[in-house]
Amino acid sequence: MIDIDNIEIKYISNLIPNILLSKLIKFDITTISNLKSLDEKEFCKYPTVGKKVVEELIILKKYIQNNENIILSEYNKISPKTLPYEYDNVDDNIISLLEKIIKDFTSLVENFTYKSDKTREREIRNIDILKKSFGIESKQYSHDKIAKRYRLHRERIRQIISNELIPDLQKLLNGELVEDWNCKINTNITDKFLSYRKELVGEQIINQKRIIEWLQDYGIAKINYNILELLLNIWEYEKVSVSKHYFLKNNIIYTQKSVNNDIYLNVATKIFALLRNNVLPLHFDDIVIDILDDYVVDDNFIKTVCKTINEIEIIDDNVYQIKFENLASINNYVYRLLYEKKKVLSYEELLHLINKRLTLTNNEITLESLKQTLRQDKNIIPLGKTGKWTLKESNVSIESQVNLILKSCRILDKPLNIDEITDFINNNLNRKDVTKRSVSSNLRNYKKNFIKISGNQFILSELKEKYKNEIVKTKKPVKKNGALKIDEVKKCCVKVLEKQPNNSIKLIELVKTILLLEKNYSKMDVYRCITNNPLSFNKFTDHSGTKYVSLLEVINDKKNNFNKYSWNELKNILEKELNNIFNSNIQKTYPTTLSDALDSFFKLLTFDISKNCPENSDLAERIIPTLNKFYFGSSDRNDKLNYLKQIVTSQEAFFKKLLFITDPNSYNSIKSSKKGFGSVIDHLAKIDPKKNRYKDLNSSSQFEFGKHCSRAYNNRNIDAHNANFWTETEIIETKISCLVFMIYGSIEYYNEIMKF
Structure with a gap:
């Protein structure tokens, strides 16, 4: 409770006659303490102070002495309110303090005594706009939605916040009295806010990471981000909208009014694209030279941009690069790794490091996707047939191993054994990847x-005359009389397999029968036949380790769709790629295997409905050749993106065809009413019963392939999306999700499809 002597005269002015009050103000008598110590005889000597004024002073002194409770009550009515109302914890951080201040401030405004109901309604509306704009005791809304709620223009909402509410809060945090609401904040709190504010002085652009680090330096770990955003607004920082800048979508940036946000965003986007396209680190000078082609900005501004973008990292003094996970393709991952490691790397090493x-x-990424996408380009080259890769500009030799052996023999110019050849290649020709085993194999082959x-020992064939007496003579293999060509062996194998249950037999039994x-x-004729005909025979091992062979296709059937579309080879790729997804413990157990599901998927694609449903009759021609091109013909990310668009946009036709053969009446109803893809899936009740396709990836479930349904369905109009900025990983993920979505439908309607 305040000491009565410290109360200022102005707060009890209603109890003081005007004739006395004017003299007290004139002679700077401001507190009750000053008034009590004022001697009447001395006071009457003041200029213009008459007998009447002195009499009023004596009366006032006695009134104060006898009515302290009234004096205190009068003071409490009109004295400034100190916010927050409850402040006894000196350890409160500025975020929690501001939260208390805002809560008490809004309560003060809402319970204020207004001159009219109209004024009260307007001020309470403004407070609600503040709460909704920053998500304080409310859901956070955009200015557009708040404007719609209160039937105002969006600009008016901005004006209310910037011109009416924020200035009052700025006065509070600066320790000033907010006269309209007769309130201020505790002096200790003002000092605390000012000390925090000094840490950001001079930083015109800050990102969320910098803010979190700043708060953590003060021991603040738990952050209310809505209150934090309001505090930054009070300190004249505004949040920059990055919605139109795809590269910056994961950044939260705040700038002061002196910063041109358009220039900042454009420069940031250009630096991001420059570093991502370059893949390798760039010196600051190169970045500046590129930026100055389009924008007139100083070096400090460019450095600030690099510092505030999350995806950019500084790796050395004035050297910057895009972070590894933000590179655009698998080839770029490999290029960066080879540059950093400065040595050749195998597929397995690259996969692990990526x-x-x-x-x-x-x-x-999977080993399959790495092998599919890793092609020769201007930066990366394979190291012979070793399965290892290196940078083109490196000094690593990429000669074939045969040439290396030839070179070794010519340089040393003498007979050499395998150890001598290998050691020379490893140490003198700088090819550590060459092994004794590979040298031995090449010498024999x-x-x-x-x-x-x-x-x-071995010599070059051109020296055979010199060493003719030392040449080791080997017996030439005698061909068995009546040996048949490989295709004749194949025919014999097919005849045996066609007579077996499920066209399958143990490999050893097949060999004995043949x-x-x-x-x-x-035996080698049979083994070679099976190995060299993967499109005709499937060799597999059961759980006990026994090897089996099964027949994959009918030979010499010109009308066979398997041959027409090279389905068996494609099916093997799909089975390997999708096996972990369909056999995951997360999914329910289906009686249908993935192999059977792929067969029903293929049957649905190729089933002829040209007479009754011609609009969906070309599905096989659209999907299967595109998949073949994706897996076997695409050489870079752009090829894959083009093929992906065909796969994604074929989904609707696939499910329409499925609906046509399972429920033609529903299909015709949808066709006549011109309803879309969503309605088609709704009629295929077994597919996506949880409606995951209408959810985003974060909220969709893993069960029943929910995340794949969501990604496939939501990217169905891929041409309308900014797909040109997709990374290679994103392209492959979307392709897999589309295949999972369609094959999931083939599993759920397996019996219906196989009836046809």
Whole structure:
């Protein structure tokens, strides 16, 4: 409670006669303490102070002495309210303090005594606009929605916040009296806000990461981001809208009014694109030179941009690069890794390093996708046939191993054994990847180039006259009489398999049967036939380790769709790629295997409905060749993106065809009413019963392939999306989701499809 002597005269002016009040003000007698100590005899000597004024002073002194409760009551009625009302915790941080201040301030405004109901209604509306704009005790709304709610223009909402509410809050935090509401904040709190504010002085552009670090320096870990955004507004920072700048979508940026936000966003986008396209680190000078082609900005501004964009990192003094996870393609991942490691890397090493870097992003690439996308380009080249890759500008030799052996023999110019050749290649020709085993294999396979002599040594074939007495003679393999060509062995295998249940037999049994039927065959003839015809035979191992062979297609059937579309080869790729998804413990157990589901998927694609439903009759021609091109013909990200668009936009036709063969009446109803894709799925009740297709990826479920349904369905109009900025990983993920969505439909309606 305030000491009565410290109360200022102005707060009890209603109790003081005007004739006395004017003199007290004139002679700077401001507090009750000053008034009590004023001697009447001395006071009457003041200029213009008469007998009447002195009498009123004596009366007032006695009144104050006898009516302290009335004096205090009068003071409390009109004295400034100190916010927050309850402040006894000196450890409160500025976020929680501001939250208390705003809560008490809004309560003060809402309970204020107004001269008219109209004024009260307007002020309470303004407070509600503040709450809705910053999500304080309310859901957060955009200015557009708040404007619609109160039947105002969006600009008027901005004016109310910027010109009416924020200035009052600025006065509060600066320790000033807000006269309209007769309130102020505790002096200690003012000092605390000012000390925090000093840390940001001079920083015209800040990002959320910088703000979090700043607060953590003060021990603030739990942050109410709505209150934080209001505080930044009070300190004259505004949140920059990045909605039109795809590259910056994951950034939260605040700038002061002196910053041109359009220039900031355009420069940030250009630097992002420059660093991502370059892949490798760039010196600051190169960034400046590129920016100055289009914008007149100083070096400090460009450095600030680089510092505030989350995806950009500084790796050395004045050297910047885009973060690894924000690179655009798998090829770029590989290029960066090869540059950093400065050595050749195998597929397996690259896969491990890439997925390790992508761990925090919840992204992952497969070995299959790495092998599919990693092609020769201007920066990356394969190291012979070793499965290893290197940078083109590196000094690593990429000669074939045969050439390396030839070079070794010519340089050393003497007979060499395998160890000597390997050591020379490793140490003198700088090819550490070449092994003794590969050297031995090449010496045996290239007999036109190399000749074995005594002592397990080898010479070049051009020296055979010199070493003719040392050449090791080998027996030429005698061909068995009546040996047949590989296609004749294939025909024999097919005949045997066609007589077996499910066209399947143990591999060892097949070999025995073939050798009984044709004594001119060898075991190797059969094994070679099975291995060299993956489109005709499927070799697999059961859980006990027994090897089996099954027949994949009917041979020499010119009308066979399997041959027409190269389906078996494509099916093998799809099975490998989708196996983990369909056999995941997260999904329910289906009686249908993935292999069966792919067969029903293929049957639905190729089933002829040209007479009754011609609009969806070309589905096989649209999807299967595109998939073949995606897996076997695409050489870069742009190719994959073009093929993806065809796959994505074919989904609707696929499900319409499925609906046509399972429920033609519903299909005709949808067709006549011109309803869309969503209505088609609604009529296919077994598919996506939880409506995951209408949810985003975060809220959709893993069960029943919900996330794949969401991604596939929401990207169905891919041409309308900004797909040109997609990374290669995003393209592959979307392709997989589209396939999962369609094959999921083939599983759910497997029995209906297989009836036809």
